[in-house]
Amino acid sequence: MRRPFLAALLTTTLLVPAFAAPPLPEWREGDGYLIGVAVQYQGQTYRALQSHTAQKGANWNPASTPALWQLHHGPVQRCSPWQAGYSYQLGDQIRYEGDYYRARQAHTAHAGTEWQPPRVPALWQPIAQCDAVTPVPPGNTDTINGIKVPPDPGAAGRKTLAGIDADNDGVRDDVQRFLAQEVGKHPARFKYAMEMARITQQEILTAGGNDREKARALFNQWRMSSSCFERTYGPTQEYEWRLNFSKRYEALHANTPDRMTAYRKGDELVGGMMFRSPVRYQCD
Structure with missing residues (x-):
């Protein structure tokens, strides 16, 4: 099942x-988007930060949902957005509010601890961009x-x-x-x-x-x-x-x-x- x-x-x-989708298709409400997919919205290019469905009526357009979409200014390598509650291993690479980080040590970002990457430099090292793998x-x-x-x-x-x-x-x-x-x-x-x-x-x-x-x-x-x-x-x-x-x-x-x-x-x-x-x- x-x-x-x-x-x-x-x-x-x-x-x-x-x-045959155009090189940069227009964002549409109701469509499903895989992480990394690029779309056009109001003349701007955006890349999906996570896989999701743009539920009708939710107003999850790229300009209004920075948790789902990132404004695209150039090549962006694939890596997952940081999330509370996840367990990270040494070397994991993530995105957070438009910046990129690599885990300095293995840890779990327990909910409520406010261990966002910029707050805990002992856990996260800023990097220029994420590697594809x-x-x-x-x-x-x-x-x-x-x-x-x-x-x-x-x-x-x-x-x-x-x-x-x-x-x-x-x-x-x-x-x-x-x-x-x-x-x-x-x-x-x-x-x-x-x-x-x-x-x-x-x-x-x-x-x-x-x-x-x-x-x-x-x-x-x-x-x-x-x-x-x-x-x-x-x-x-x-x-x-x-x-x-x-x-x-x-x-x-x-x-x-x-x-x-x-x-x-x-x-x-x-x-x-x-x-x-x-x-x-x-x-x-």
Whole structure:
């Protein structure tokens, strides 16, 4: 239920045919936006700070919602906005009020502590901009379909719920290697598959918190990434392969008892919820 690849495939022919979006599409109320997507609004260019749906009537236009949109003056590298309540690892890179920071030490930004990056220089180091991905140490990478990936974590990668993420990109190393092998020859396909995997990992790691609204938000983000992934194919292109891919994708994410438990818990959290799809998704 929570990974509706089959539903997406079956409804592909019912969707509006894939359109050739202009280089910078106009922002529209009701659309869904992935993190990093650029849009035009009132003659200005904005980039999405987080994946979201511009709910109708909420007035979440780029000029009015700095938590969701950043005015774009030049190249902006992808990194997540700082959020209270999150656990950060050494080297994590974030955005906060238009500035960029790298974590000096691992910590949890407990709600109410007011540990915003500018307030705690012992925890956050200002940087010029975020790297697209925290690089893996030189000499400690493999190349799959032209993509540099961390080494195979092997059995060590199954010892904990989080597994091993050597390059700190939010995706387990074994999952990243799988995606590079399966869809790495297609840059856009690989990008959206990685975004799906990041969100799935967050769902697994946060399922134990029983936060249904957070589960709903993550699920909506995953649906947007999944929609963009599907649009890299034609309506019936490689249908059987995509069904098989979805099964292996899910099996890999839930490949230990703890991960399977968390995966099922995520299903329970969103069970019975109502979801409203935007008119369309904006994909890069």
